[in-house]
Amino acid sequence: MATGKFVLGIVFLAFIGSSSLSFGNMLIKQGISGGYVSALKGWLGFLYNSPARKDMLGPKRQKAYKPLIPIAQAELWVREATGNNDGLRIEEYQASVGLKRGDPYCAAFVSWVFEQAGYASPRTGWSPALFPFPKLVKAAAPGNVFGIYFPSLKRIAHCGFVESVKGDWVTTIEANTNITGSREGDGVYRRVRHKRSVYRYSNWQIK
Secondary structure, eight states, X not given: XXXXXXXXXXXXXXXXOSOHHHHHHHHHHTTOOHHHHHHHHHHHHHHHTOHHHHHXXXXXXXXXXXXXXXXXXXXXXXXOSSSSSOSHHHHHHHHHTTOOTTSOOHHHHHHHHHHHTTOOOOOOSOGGGGOOGGGEESSOOTTOEEEEXXXXXXXXXXXXXXXXXXXXXXXXXXXXXXXXOOSSOSEEEEEXXXXXXXXXXXXXXXX
C-alpha cells in the first residue's frame, strides 16, 4: 500500500508542474539518499516535459504565422481597373476591412496581408489606426508597417510595409500608390523612401 501511494505521488507531481526540485529537497530532509533523489528528479523532469503531458495539460502554443513580406511581394502585379480605387484584387483588400469599392486602400492592403499570414489583427482601413502606442517602434525592420504624415490632413494618411533597410533608405511595398509615391496611385508598388520621410513605424508581428 505504501509503495502504491508513493508511485501515485510521483505521477501527481509530474502533472502539477515543475515541483520536482522542492519534492527532492523534502526527501533529503526526510533522510532519503541523494542518489535516489537524483533519479526521482530525473524521472519527474522527463514526465513533466514529455509531449504527452503537454498535450494533456493543453499549454499555450505559438501559432505558426506565414512571413509577411513574401505575401506582400506577390501582390506587386496588382493595378486598378479604371484608376478609381477598383479592380477585383483591390476590392478584396477593401472588403477585408469593410470598405467599399472606390475607398482608399493602403491600410486595407496592410490588413489583408496580415490576414493572409494568419494574424487576427490589424483589421482596419484607416491608416492612423495602424500606429497605436503599444505597437510603435523606433527603427525600421522588415515586416514593420510605416506611416507617412501629411501636414495638410494633420494625420498619417499613407502606409505600407518595410521590405528592407539599407543605410538611410527604406525599401517598401505599399498599395494605392505609384512610381512617384503618391497616396492616390493605381496599385501595389515597391518604393524606396528616405527614413526622414517616414513619420512612424509599428510592429504587429508576434515576437
